[in-house]
Amino acid sequence: MTVLGAVSLPQLPPERLRDLARAADDAGLEELWLWEDCFWGSGVATASAVLGWTGRLRVGVGLLPVPLRNVALAAMEIATLHRLFPGRATVGVGHGVQDWMAQVGAQVESPVTLLREHLTVLRALLDGEEVTVDGRYVRLDAVKLDWPPSTPSPIFAGATGPRSLRLCGEAADGTILTGGTTTDEVRAARRLVDEGRAAAGRVDPHPMVVYLLTATGPDAAGRVAAQLRREGRDPVAGGVAGDARTVADAVRRWADAGATTVVLQPTGDEPDPEAFVRFVAQEVRPLVP
Template identity: 70%
Template sequence: MTGLGAVFRPQLPPERLRVLARLADDTGLEELWLWEDCFLEGGISTAAAALAWTERVRIGVGLLPVPLRNVAVTAMETATLHRMFPGRAIVGVGHGVQDWMGQVGARVESPVTLLREHLLALRALLRGERLTTEGRYVRLDDVGLDWPPLGPDTVPVLAGATGPRSLRLSGEAADGTVLTAGTPPEGVRRARQLIDEGRESAGRTDPHQVVVYLLTATGPDGPARLRAELAEMDLGAVPDLGVAGDAGAVAKAVQRLADAGADTVVLQPTADEADPEAFIRFAAQEVRPLVP
């Protein structure tokens, strides 16, 4: 079954999250995703609050920019979420937007190297290992979590990736991949190929979840709003990107991404969405029944 979620965009003030998280929970939406975009809202703080306010919906963080975070802190916070809310937190990490990283003095010479080192250390710490490593960016001396996640199952760590090197790395060193709303169905197919190349090089045969955002606009002005946002993202010329229309049109767009290799599709409202509550209801009550 294709998973379905929606994004709480951080252009909304954080005090709006409680109502929207509870609405996602009550309407049966499977996943609500949050962003740690600079300089809007923190990913872990909003995820913890959303998890505490709800009972069943899974909360995704896509993504935590690794240049901003020591890997031990990422591991501590991720483990804490999984112990308090077992099976409901989804944590993804990524390079971060390089201009933003430069603004805070955290830009590194090799983002791919940093992401690789962060992923390998993070997954080891979450497995309960005690780790000593001396990498180019990640350095740990006899570090282990006193409160690692409970249970025998490995806590999945997802990676955000766009370029070929990052996608291969995600297949090699992460448990899943998050693709941006700038990824059309053909882009998902290509991403799957590159991810599988990385998995093959690492000898991995475990499942690898692919999550992709789908820019979605509803209502009579939906097509115009979608075109405007794609133009703002410099993606207006990319074919088959985003969807505007009713639940049937959105469900067909979700299915195209699923057929291309997406396991979960997360509906991303436009930044000017006037009624985010209605958008959550639309995703859960109108689109979900139409998605196999």
């Protein structure tokens, strides 16, 4: 079965998040995804709040930029979420937008090396191991979490480039693809991830999450096309606009291309975020296998 979720854009003021979260929970939405985009707000703080405000809603964070976060701090925060809300949080990490990383003085020469080191050490810490490492970017001396997750905690990673996608297959437990990703790009990403998995000898299932830019209602097609053009993406193949049936058909296409979770991403000018999550949960979900 395809998992269906929705994005709460970081442009939404934090004080409005409670109403959106409760609307999503009441409507039966499966997953609400949050972003840690500079300089809107914290992904971990908002995830914790949403999980506390709701009873059954699963929350994804996609993603935490690893140049901004010491891996020990990232492990502490992720472990805390998993212990407070078992089985309800999915956290992804990634390179972050390089312009933003440069803006805060955190850009590194080799983002792929940093992500590899971060993922390897993060996995060990969340598994309760004591870690001493002296890598190019990640350095720890006898670090061990006092409160590691009490249940297995999958680590997702977000990527776009071939090397990073292969790394997701090698070192992460799932992959997150950005909004605007076409079905052909999903297929290509799945191949690259599988190459990484094969190289690492991994045979475990590897979920793939994709954000699908979506609009419904008046001028939906124009809103989607305009945003995709601004982002330099295909204004025809990178999103969907229309009624619930049209959106559900698109979800199936992205799922057939290799996505296991399709997260509908509203446009930046979405006039009613609460109505959007209700649309996803109550109108689109029943039409998606």
